[in-house]
Structures are given as structure tokens and as C-alpha cells.
Amino acid sequence: MANMTGRISLLVQLCLVFFTALARAATQEPLVDEKPIYRAGDAIPVTCLNRTSDTGEHVTDASGQLQYVPFPVCNETGRPLEIYFGVEKDINCTIDFISDPMFHLLEFYVHNDAPMTCRIPTRPFSASYKAPKEDPS
Numbered sequence: 495m496a497n498m499t500g501r502i503s504l505l506v507q508l509c510l511v512f513f514t515a516l517a518r519a520a521t522q523e524p525l526v527d528e529k530p531i532y533r534a535g536d537a538i539p540v541t542c543l544n545r546t547s548d549t550g551e552h553v554t555d556a557s558g559q560l561q562y563v564p565f566p567v568c569n570e571t572g573r574p575l576e577i578y579f580g581v582e583k584d585i586n587c588t589i590d591f592i593s594d595p596m597f598h599l600l601e602f603y604v605h606n607d608a609p610m611t612c613r614i615p616t617r618p619f620s621a622s623y624k625a626p627k628e629d630p631s
Contacts, residue, residue, distance in 0.1 A: 530618040534580035540565045542612040547595035550608035562613065566596070577614065 532538065541562040544553040553561045564574035568587035575587045592600065602608040 532579035532618060536579045536618070537576040538579055538614050540575040540577065540612050540614055542610060545599055545602070545608055547598040550599065550602035565612065 541564055544561040544563045545551060546553060555561050565587070566575075566589045567573060568575055569590045570586050570588060575585075577585060589596075599608075603610040
């Protein structure tokens, strides 16, 4: 009988520990992804690999990472090329003036000596980054 009482006591203690842990877990705040996210209409900047105009070689920063620069300024917006998250529409980007270095880079791109490589970030750069919104209409 004493053996049975000891087992029941152990079972009650284990149940108490289990339900206490369960109650604490239920009252815990859920984990929140604090990384910034895009919202409909947010402008997403297009950046392209920086290349030298004389050879078309990649330009790197002080730490040896490839350097990306904003796309040239578009006549239509007066800003570098941007796409808008969740907005389906045609985007035109006319580059009005092309400097000699830019002309030589375009020659590299057209003749396929160096590919034009651009990217868009999957998330805004930081929580404080607020890209201007465009009217989706």
C-alpha cells in the first residue's frame, strides 16, 4: 500500500509541475519578428553593382564587399528607379543625360562584356527607413 501511495504522490507532483509549466507557457508573450516589412505602396529602391567605366570591373568597399549604387535618376520621378510593393502598374524610367563614364558602362552592358546586375532588398533597410509611398492609382 505504501508503494502505491508513493506512486500516486509522484504522479500528482508530476502533474502539478506539468500544469504549472503549461500555465506559464500559455501566459508568455509570443515571439515577434521585429524586422521591418514592406506594406502596400512602399517604395523599394533598385540598386546595381558599381563598376569601373574603363574596364567594367566590380568596385568593392573597404571590407572587400561588392558595392551597390542607386539606379540612375529617372526623368519621370526625379528619383532613382523604385518599384512599389503590392502595386501592379507599368513603370517607366527615362534617363535624360548620360555622362561619358555611364556611356562606357552601357557599352559594356550592351556588348555583354559585363552584365548589368541589380537587386532589390527583401525587407526595408531598417525600422526607421520609411520610403515615400506613391498613390497606387
